[in-house]
Amino acid sequence: MSDSIVNFDNVEYNERHQDVLxxxxxxxxxxxxxxxxxxxxxxxxxxxxxxxxHHDLVKDVADGVFEITASGRDMLD
Structure with a gap:
């Protein structure tokens, strides 16, 4: 997958995001x-x-290791 610029403006929070969180x-x-x-x-x-x-729901804490943020936890509630 290339590191091309991604436009996030047309994507809304969805079930796939929920699954990752x-x-x-x-x-x-x-x-x-x-x-x-x-x-x-x-x-x-x-x-x-x-x-x-991009939406501060997850952060990359190490090279390719991800962690949920407080805002991400709020989305699960």
Missing amino acids: SVLADGRGTISLIADETGTTRPHIKAELQWLV
Whole structure:
């Protein structure tokens, strides 16, 4: 997947984002772990994570290790 510019303006929070946040609510995770837990492909998870990071719901805490933020936890409530 290229590092091209992604336009997030036309994408709304959806069930796929919810699934990623639910996995991360249990602890930090990688793209591979989240893909395995959700049954989704790694390219799709990467795109979902980019959107979630852009909206401050998830943060990349280490090279490819993601963690839910307080705002992300609020979305699960």
